[in-house]
Amino acid sequence: MEVNIPDSSLPRVVIVGSGFGGIQLAKSLTGKAFEVVLLDKNNYHTFLPLLYQVATAGLEPDAIAEPVREIFNGQPRFNFRMAEVLQIDPQQNTLTTSIGTLHYDYLVLACGSQANFYRNEELIRHALPMKTVRNALALRSRLLENSERALELSDKQQQLEQVNIVIAGGGPTGVELAGAIAELRDVVLAKDYPELPLKHMKIHLVEGNDRLLKSMGEDSSWKARQFLTRMGITVHLNALVKSYDGAVVTLSNGDTHAARTLFWTAGVEGVLIPGLSPASVGKGSRYVVNVFNQVEGYENVFAIGDNALQVFPDYPQGLPGLAPTSIQQGQWLAKNLVSLHQKQPLQPFRYVNKGVMAVIGRNRAVVELPFWHTQGFIAWLLWMGVHLLLLVGFRNKASTVLNWAVNYFSYSRASRLITRFQNAPVEAVTSVSGASVPL
Numbered sequence: 434m435e436v437n438i439p440d441s442s443l444p445r446v447v448i449v450g451s452g453f454g455g456i457q458l459a460k461s462l463t464g465k466a467f468e469v470v471l472l473d474k475n476n477y478h479t480f481l482p483l484l485y486q487v488a489t490a491g492l493e494p495d496a497i498a499e500p501v502r503e504i505f506n507g508q509p510r511f512n513f514r515m516a517e518v519l520q521i522d523p524q525q526n527t528l529t530t531s532i533g534t535l536h537y538d539y540l541v542l543a544c545g546s547q548a549n550f551y552r553n554e555e556l557i558r559h560a561l562p563m564k565t566v567r568n569a570l571a572l573r574s575r576l577l578e579n580s581e582r583a584l585e586l587s588d589k590q591q592q593l594e595q596v597n598i599v600i601a602g603g604g605p606t607g608v609e610l611a612g613a614i615a616e617l618r619d620v621v622l623a624k625d626y627p628e629l630p631l632k633h634m635k636i637h638l639v640e641g642n643d644r645l646l647k648s649m650g651e652d653s654s655w656k657a658r659q660f661l662t663r664m665g666i667t668v669h670l671n672a673l674v675k676s677y678d679g680a681v682v683t684l685s686n687g688d689t690h691a692a693r694t695l696f697w698t699a700g701v702e703g704v705l706i707p708g709l710s711p712a713s714v715g716k717g718s719r720y721v722v723n724v725f726n727q728v729e730g731y732e733n734v735f736a737i738g739d740n741a742l743q744v745f746p747d748y749p750q751g752l753p754g755l756a757p758t759s760i761q762q763g764q765w766l767a768k769n770l771v772s773l774h775q776k777q778p779l780q781p782f783r784y785v786n787k788g789v790m791a792v793i794g795r796n797r798a799v800v801e802l803p804f805w806h807t808q809g810f811i812a813w814l815l816w817m818g819v820h821l822l823l824l825v826g827f828r829n830k831a832s833t834v835l836n837w838a839v840n841y842f843s844y845s846r847a848s849r850l851i852t853r854f855q856n857a858p859v860e861a862v863t864s865v866s867g868a869s870v871p872l
């Protein structure tokens with residue numbers, strides 16, 4: 434069955450994924466002589482940088498997600514379909530999706546990345562990833578459920594094992610999550626559960642490198658570690674999570690930590706859709722693209738954002754998996770698609786490094802702009818400003834500012850509902866193949 438898209442004589446650009454890259458590309462194609470079809474398995478765009486605030490009860494999911502139809506209301510020659518793309522047939526220029534087949538003239542893969550558990554079955558079963566709104570809600574429920582369950586135990590040691598947390602991965606996501614959980618523990622859980630020994634609750638942050646935030650400078654790494662340590666977080670460097678049976682985390686250095694919860698931010702891989710040649714896939718399960726974002730071996734198939742492996746002399750491992758990378762590639766590709774269709778020469782993509790930042794609880798952040806590094810309160814204000822600017826939709830910006838203000842001044846978190854079934858198995862979140870089951 435064909436996906437029902439209104440007939441058009443214009444060439445059709447099909448974009449898979451309404452993340453940062455896909456949304457930007459579709460916007461940049463406005464007014465160009467193409468029919469645009471945007472596909473996503475969800476009907477919304479997720480602002481992933483604030484996902485950890487949903488996971489730690491600071492924001493409701495609606496504040497960080499925007500319905501795709503709201504973003505493109507009234508845009509001509511634009512079609513959105515909520516569908517999962519299952520297979521690509523590059524010979525026929527067609528896609529198989531969950532709602533039927535679809536022809537494309539140009540295909541753009543902007544499917545992002547997913548948690549990589551390195552095929553460790555134990556981790557797939559027990560560790561909780563944070564890549565989607567559903568994941569964040571499961572994390573939030575887990576954090577709150579832990580305290581509810583601990584109340585049922587009479588032994589203090591068992592109570593602590595129930596509430597202790599291990600976070601694998603000391604990159605920006607792990608660091609931000611650790612800071613936010615420490616704050617949740619101190620300002621909310623301690624008040625809500627005075628019977629529990631929460632001042633002894635352990636938060637372990639485990640990083641395989643010799644410093645946190647390896648993608649940032651040493652000054653930021655050092656400061657981040659200092660901030661976290663002051664918040665009572667135990668940082669383990671040069672250590673990997675080796676195994677986890679749901680009760681005890683074993684590290685590569687032999688250390689063991691009893692914890693009912695392991696959050697996984699230690700690896701990502703590109704989301705691949707079957708059908709393209711294996712030669713088009715490179716390191717980190719990403720599509721190998723040239724400087725025009727064309728996927729290796731195909732003239733009319735492109736990949737952008739976390740889905741793409743684009744190597745430059747300054748970036749031998751590929752461009753960083755950041756929102757600005759996806760946005761810039763989306764903008765650039767729109768111009769190149771016009772050139773390609775008009776048989777004009779394509780322009781090689783040029784990446785502009787806009788800097789990196791990570792927030793660590795209240796009033797503290799580390800920020801690296803191309804010309805300036807700063808840490809502490811000023812960095813925290815900068816972090817807030819940049820995230821508000823990037824957040825899609827006025828309603829989301831307004832609701833986020835309001836929530837931040839209330840949380841800041843009231844030392845509270847409003848979004849404390851446990852939304853999954855009590856005793857739901859951990860694996861009811863997502864599997865490594867991306868298949869998710871209802872929570």
Ligand SMILES: Cc1cc2nc3c(=O)[nH]c(=O)nc-3n(C[C@H](O)[C@H](O)[C@H](O)COP(=O)(O)OP(=O)(O)OC[C@H]3O[C@@H](n4cnc5c(N)ncnc54)[C@H](O)[C@@H]3O)c2cc1C
Nearest residue numbers: 450452453454474481482517518544545738739754755756
């Ligand atoms: C928790 C977290 C925090 C982050 N913090 C920051 C930060 O502070 N700053 C920063 O710059 N970057 C940050 N990042 C990274 C940044 O969010 C990503 O680099 C960016 O989202 C990549 O954009 P994208 O368009 O490539 O993919 P995504 O934004 O991941 O979007 C991919 C889309 O594709 C859809 N999709 C996937 N497979 C299919 C399919 N088969 N069929 C249909 N649809 C599909 C998904 O539903 C999704 O909507 C963070 C990431 C995470 C997970």
